[in-house]
Amino acid sequence: MTEHTMSEYFKNIATGATTIATGMGITLKHFFNAVKRKGDAGIDDVDYFGQVDGLVTLQYPREAVPTPSNGRYRLHNDIDDCIGCGQCVRACPVSCIEMETIKVMPEDLAACGKTSGGQQKKFWVPVFDIDTAKCMTCGICTTVCPTECLRHTPVADFSDFDRWNLVYHFGNLTRHEAEAKKRKVEEAQAKAQAEKERKAAEAAAAPAEPGETNP
Ligand code: SF4
Ligand code: SF4
Structure with missing residues (x-):
């Protein structure tokens, strides 16, 4: 073995040892850093995901990975502000919103109220159900x-043993209230129809004006 080859041999060993030491140094640094929580504020830290060091394993379900404030998670309907327009129902690509509306009678407009933006609500919304098992949070x-x-809310974890518990109800009337309001609308419609027919009958029975001929 020449002197040059010997020197090359020991150089390679030194390079190998340095490489291993560097790699192990990085590994040990992360190992010891991982005994701490991420960030000073722990899991509630707004910059949670930007932090490299810290535990990645959480004590689920006692604690869970935070959800970003602009994330799209479980839906919520502030039903007091819902005008029952149905645009959401028509737009949903998987038809997971079920809605029923009842027209508000003129004398009940004040009771039905306005949205927080000042818009008069013209429909009761007795049923507004979102099937979150089908919702793809688009x-x-x-x-x-x-x-x-x-x-959307920041609630990302809402698993349940019963699939039907994943249908969330936001309607603003009880079943009995809805039935009473439907009856009221039907009675008003029947009365209006009867009035229309009465007027038509009166017109048909009226004597013809001079020069006119009855059909
Ligand atoms: S029905 Fe209610 S929730 Fe749906 S789009 Fe109209 S106001 Fe919004
Ligand atoms: S977020 Fe859910 S409910 Fe809304 S449109 Fe998408 S699938 Fe339908």
Whole structure:
């Protein structure tokens, strides 16, 4: 073995040892850093995801990964601001919103109230159900909602043993209230129809003006 080859041999060993030491140094640094929580404020730190060091394993379900404030998670409808326009229902690509509305009678407009933006509500919304098991949180419904009452919340974990518990109800009337209001609308419609027919019958029975001929 020549002197040059010997020197090359020991140089390679030194390079190998340095490489291993560097790698192990980085590994040990992360190892010891990982005994601490991420960031000073822990899991509630707004910059949680920007922090490199710290524990990645959480004590779930006692603690969970924070959700970003602009994330699209479980939907909520502030039903007091919902005008029952149905735009969200029509826009949903998977038809997971079910809505029923009842026209508000003129004498009940004040009781039905206005949205927080001052818009008079003209429909009761006894049923507004969102099937979150089907919802893909695309956000289209929130985009088209004119009053912005439909919005995403930061709630990302809402698993349940019963699939039907994943249907969230936001309607603003009980079943009995809805039935009473429907009856009231039907009675008013029947009365209006009867009045229309009475007037038509009166017109048909009226004597013809001179020069006119009855059909
Ligand atoms: S987020 Fe998308 S899938 Fe879910 S209810 Fe809205 S439109 Fe439908
Ligand atoms: S689009 Fe908004 S206001 Fe209209 S029915 Fe849906 S939630 Fe209500």
